[in-house]
Amino acid sequence: MNVEILARVQFAFTIAFHYIYPPLSIGLGLIMVIMEAMYLRTGKKLYEQMTKFFVRIFALIFGIGVATGIVMEFEFGTNWAVYSKYVGDVFGSALAAEGIFAFALESGFLGVLLFGWNKVRPWVHFLATLMVTVGSMFSAVWIVVANSWQQTPAGFHIVGTGLNARAQITDFWAMVFNPSSVQRLTHVWLGAFLSGAFLVLSISAYYLVKRRHLEFSKAAFKISLVVATVCSLLQLVAGHESAKVVAEYQPAKLAALEGHYPKDSVADMYLFGYVDQNKQQVKGVAIPGGLSFLTKGDFKKPVTGLNNFKPEDRPKAVNFVFQTYHLMVACGMLMIGLSLLGCYLWWRGKLFEQRWLMRIFAFSVLLPQIANQVGWYSAEVGRQPWVVYGLLRTSKALSQAVTAGEIVFSLILFSWVYLVLFVLFIYILNKKIKHGPYDEENLDHSPRHIEMVDALS
């Protein structure tokens, strides 16, 4: 296989795996902040127990997120040396800012969050939880800024030619607030909050189905249901805003999202479908003129189609982009539906009586995860063949010193390690959840559990 495909597969694989964890820690962080704030306000033991329980899960997620994140930071240089030289001025500064302003904050206070319960006063501990969460949100800011710049470059000029061409910053703030930063950041943040909220919803629903830790899980369920409802509704707006930016600045990607081929013509919006790339048409159920309406505000206005672009300037995997995008939207709609249904039943006072609904909620943790993953795929595959939109092709961005053999070596290495890591993660997470919150009078502990708690302490 050629070096380009291998390098892309390796990058996609390592980033997809990494992207499971940071959204979870950002979202879970927010919920922990709420829980600990409620503990400080009310002084109820229940909220303290809740915070401590989720801190343990947070620690696990955060640990894997950091370990896989460090890989990402160095992979730009190892596999994409030409790219790194090209964007060092811009992308490098965002990455460095992430390290010094965000990552240092979260990792510094993580120690206090995990081990500081008996070392610092409660409000200092709360401050540490807040700093870890704010730090992880800042991380997202810089990473999304760096990525957005690749999608909609701004605030730079090009110096040199050929392999020596480099982008140089002319206006730092124009680079940071490039045309898509704010919309994409909001979209990513909300996706992260939803990941955390649905994880807590799912764990609480599981306990409710099993009729364990009832008081604990009802309270946790309500907190996270509020977060889920607010964020899933806001996400609808944020997602739409993001799509409008794509329509304006990356028309080829927008056309690929809906599989829209014909030059400047009215575009439909598909609920689901299949793109026949050879015949250049989509089969499926569509709202006629829907895309025209959403992007231009008029059902009759024409939208740029893929045929407006030279074949070498448009994404090849149109059906892949179409499917991943539609799956993301579907997951978003399901999340809205589930949260609203939950709120309605809560208002009617029947929320926890519906065991079937709790069963669904127990699996709902997958929805934001799938949405985050496929949303990312459609965003990244949709901008191909460019690594920096309109400026640098992915095929030109590779390291010249690296051989296919070396990439295969590292790809096998990482696939194997990440597989083991993922299995262990699920195993430990499952165990922590089965174990439940720590509590001296907890009757749910089986003798084996009690034995284990003793062994651990």
Add this chain to the structure above:
Amino acid sequence: MTFLGIDYQTWWFLLIGAVFTGYIILDGFDLGAGALHLFFVKEQSRRIVLNAIGPVWDGNEVWIVIGGGALFAGFPVVYATMLSAFYVPFMLFLLGIIFRAISIEFRSKEPMFWWRRMWDICYTCSSALIAFLLGLILGNVIEGINVGPDHVFHGSFLDFFNMYAILMGITTLALLMMHGAIYLVMKTEDRLYAKLTILVRDTTIFFVIMILLTSFYTLLYEPHMAKVIRSFPELFVIPVMMVLAIANITRQITKRKYIYAFVSSAVTISLLMILVAIELYPNMLLSSQSPANHLTIYNSSSSEKTLGIMLTFAAIGVPLVVGYTTFVFMTFKGKVKLDEMSY
């Protein structure tokens, strides 16, 4: 452009040097503690030494992330050339980082003997591997690598495993083991403390032997590493200070003033880095093909605008980071006590 009479590129050279020195001092002691982990036999001892680095190891790793980001932003050509050249050692380094993090995280989650033994071995091997690779990479940077006029590496990854680099790798491992042992001895009491006093002594002897070997090898086979000092004899004060710092480590150890010994070993690390920096400057990466292909701070840096912006960032960010690092270390000062949230 200049700031206080020194150009931006030089400021960045100093800043990145300082960040990597900070990394080796801070993550150094927990890497060293990790490399020593298997010397502790009892489960209770292993938990104590693990929890001695528990609250801080993650914060210590921040420095390599900042260093990597700063190198990317300040000297993208060096970042790109170096990482793509050192592909295999860096992949092993990343593997070490992953395994170390998850060993610490997973070890305490199951009580079974085989489970804990497995993560103990994993933890020690990955910590030692990282320490060794840091030295290996430094050794190759000092020797120079096969970089062509196109700033692309033209050698094979086997070139990296040469005599000098391996010697440097073992020296770094010895240095960090000593550094880690001194840290652990400050955090422990009773019998574990007694055991650690012996480990401190042994690792110090190991380090002194290795640094002597490496120094002689450098003077004999890498004479370019003494060129600057030979032309500016007043700089000879740096190696002299290093010898004094190493001597002070042994002196403080015999007096059982471990905090001073720890400071001395941190000073030793800093002086070692300063020595390398003085001899390299203004080069970042030496080419073994021809001096014309050296990557210098001038032919590989970002635009002055980016360097200026990032310098402002550093001026705001570094004091903040130092501030909360200090806060965390103060929070967890004193001997380790295990509780319900411990590993």
